[in-house]
Amino acid sequence: MIADVLADAGSRMDRAVEAAKDDFATIRTGRANPQIFQKIAVDYYGTPTPLAQLASLNTPEARTIIVTPYDKSALKAIEQAIRDTPNLGVNPTNDGTIVRVTFPELTAERRKEFVKIVRSKGEDAKVHLRGLRRKSKDELDALKSEIGEDELARAEKELDVITRAHVDQIDEALKRKEIELLEV
Numbered sequence: 001m002i003a004d005v006l007a008d009a010g011s012r013m014d015r016a017v018e019a020a021k022d023d024f025a026t027i028r029t030g031r032a033n034p035q036i037f038q039k040i041a042v043d044y045y046g047t048p049t050p051l052a053q054l055a056s057l058n059t060p061e062a063r064t065i066i067v068t069p070y071d072k073s074a075l076k077a078i079e080q081a082i083r084d085t086p087n088l089g090v091n092p093t094n095d096g097t098i099v100r101v102t103f104p105e106l107t108a109e110r111r112k113e114f115v116k117i118v119r120s121k122g123e124d125a126k127v128h129l130r131g132l133r134r135k136s137k138d139e140l141d142a143l144k145s146e147i148g149e150d151e152l153a154r155a156e157k158e159l160d161v162i163t164r165a166h167v168d169q170i171d172e173a174l175k176r177k178e179i180e181l182l183e184v
Contacts, residue, residue, distance in 0.1 A: 013163065
């Protein structure tokens with residue numbers, strides 16, 4: 001029973017760390033990265049549809065992304081969705097067949113702004129991990145009558161070790177992203 005609770009907590013925390021890393025990838029750096037468009041939803045015939053399902057994304061140059069829609073009628077909607085996305089700071093151009101997105105150089109001020117955003121997302125991920133830890137601890141406390149206090153204390157220590165390892169993974173990903181953002 002204890003092993004099940006700890007394994008469940010570990011797998012949930014693994015998913016939370018991956019979600020945080022994906023979230024970090026959506027913050028743009030000086031280079032163009034198709035993952036930045038990962039969370040953009042395009043209004044396609046009245047339905048919010050992920051951009052990746054409507055178009056292919058290519059990076060021909062360091063600061064340019066070419067968006068080639070599978071359905072040319074979605075071109076305007078794709079262009080508008082990219083333009084309306086906050087924190088991108090880009091102005092896409094549409095030539096009738098593709099959307100070209102050129103990323104301007106980031107100013108030092110803008111880089112620091114992005115670092116603050118990434119730190120905020122990192123803190124949110126850590127709060128989520130602590131919530132998962134609290135839920136798992138409650139599950140262990142519910143087992144107290146069946147397992148005894150010594151086993152419960154050992155399981156809580158093991159849960160703390162699992163939590164700390166996952167928090168460290170988020171801190172490491174955060175540190176890498178900050179270095180990437182501040183790199184000129």
